[in-house]
Amino acid sequence: DTAVSQTPKYLVTQMGNDKSIKCEQNLGHDTMYWYKQDSKKFLKIMFSYNNKELIINETVPNRFSPKSPDKAHLNLHINSLELGDSAVYFCASSHPSGGIYEQYFGPGTRLTVT
Amino acid sequence: AQTVTQSQPEMSVQEAETVTLSCTYDTSENNYYLFWYKQPPSRQMILVIRQEAYKQQNATENRFSVNFQKAAKSFSLKISDSQLGDTAMYFCAFMGRWNTGNQFYFGTGTSLTVIP
Numbered sequence: 001d002t003a004v005s006q007t008p009k010y011l012v013t014q015m016g017n018d019k020s021i022k023c024e025q026n027l028g029h030d031t032m033y034w035y036k037q038d039s040k041k042f043l044k045i046m047f048s049y050n051n052k053e054l055i056i057n058e059t060v061p062n063r064f065s066p067k068s069p070d071k072a073h074l075n076l077h078i079n080s081l082e083l084g085d086s087a088v089y090f091c092a093s094s095h096p097s098g099g100i101y102e103q104y105f106g107p108g109t110r111l112t113v114t
Numbered sequence: 115a116q117t118v119t120q121s122q123p124e125m126s127v128q129e130a131e132t133v134t135l136s137c138t139y140d141t142s143e144n145n146y147y148l149f150w151y152k153q154p155p156s157r158q159m160i161l162v163i164r165q166e167a168y169k170q171q172n173a174t175e176n177r178f179s180v181n182f183q184k185a186a187k188s189f190s191l192k193i194s195d196s197q198l199g200d201t202a203m204y205f206c207a208f209m210g211r212w213n214t215g216n217q218f219y220f221g222t223g224t225s226l227t228v229i230p
Contacts, residue, residue, distance in 0.1 A: 031216070041153075041203055043220040056217060088157060096216050101147045101209055103218065105159035 003027050006091050006106040013081055014114055021076045021109045023091030029104070030097050031055075032074035034066060035090040037108070043090075049074050050096075078111075086113045116141045118208050120221035127196045128229050134181075135191045135224045137206030147209040148182065148189045153223075154202040162204070165189065193226075201228045 004025045013019055025032060034046040047066040048056040054066065063079045078085060088110050092103040117140045127133035139148070150162040165173045165182050172180050177194045193200055206221040 033218070041223050043205065043223075045218055048216075090159060092159075094216070096211075101216065102149055102161050102164050103159075104161070105151075108157050108159075110157075 004091060004093055004104050004106040006089075006109050008109060009107060010110050010112075012112045012114065015081055015083060017081050018077070018079045019081060019111070020078070021089055021091075021111075023074050023076070023106055024072055025091075025093040025104070025106075026072065027093060027095070027104060029093035029095040029100070030071060031094050032068070033092040033094075033103060034074065034076050035092065036060075037088040037090060039087070046076075047074075081113045083113050086111055116143075116208055116210055116217070116219045118206055118219050118221040120204075120206055120224050122224045123222070124225045124227075126227040126229055127193075129196055129198060131196055132192060132194045133196055133226065135193075135204050135206075135226065137189045137191070137221055139187050139189065139206075139208045139219075141187070141208065141210060143210045145211055148180075149207040149209070150178070150180070150189075150191045151205045151207060151220075152200075152202045153205065154199075159205075163191065196228045198228050198230060200226060202226060 007022045031050045033048045049068045065077045067075045088108045090108045091106040094103045119138045146167045148165045152160045163175045181190045203223045208219045
């Protein structure tokens with residue numbers, strides 16, 4: 001009965017590789033997000049999707065691309081991984097149209113680039 | 115741009131005592147929401163409490179309460195009867211509502227340790 005799930009929880013890969021992180025929410029929310037948390041625990045929003053439409057796109061490298069096949073999924077694809085991409089990535093969802101403004105977070109994916 | 119400031123990187127409190135975590139924010143908006151999130155060592159982000167800016171009454175959730183001062187743009191979290199399980203990183207967050215959508219901004223966090 002997990003609300004927001006992410007796979008994988010841990011990902012170790014080499015520089016230059018391409019990887020994807022999957023996110024699914026079963027809450028019926030209409031907006032999903034991706035965050036990056038660096039080693040100092042600072043949380044930075046990367047993307048948000050509302051009904052399959054990108055509505056916020058912070059200044060992240062274009063090597064990062066969100067893909068949303070449907071309202072319940074928002075996957076993060078990363079091309080040509082770099083050492084600086086090592087971080088914990090969180091998926092989250094909310095339902096503003098239903099008055100639910102707080103975000104519900106997934107368990108996070110720890111990405112380590114070697 | 116909106117900013118959220120948490121001026122206390124680390125804090126500690128004795129078990130059963132009360133502690134207050136501070137948060138200030140900067141915005142020109144009138145319609146917004148404020149949140150406190152908790153991130154224990156498991157790294158799961160957990161919502162602790164939320165406050166709507168249009169409500170004057172301070173939100174409370176069991177041992178957690180806020181002191182919301184809209185004019186001062188201050189949103190502090192009070193934890194009463196601290197428990198060992200309260201040990202975590204606490205993040206203050208601001209959500210503004212714009213035509214382009216809702217935008218979230220997080221503070222840099224306060225690491226709270228509850229001492230037995």
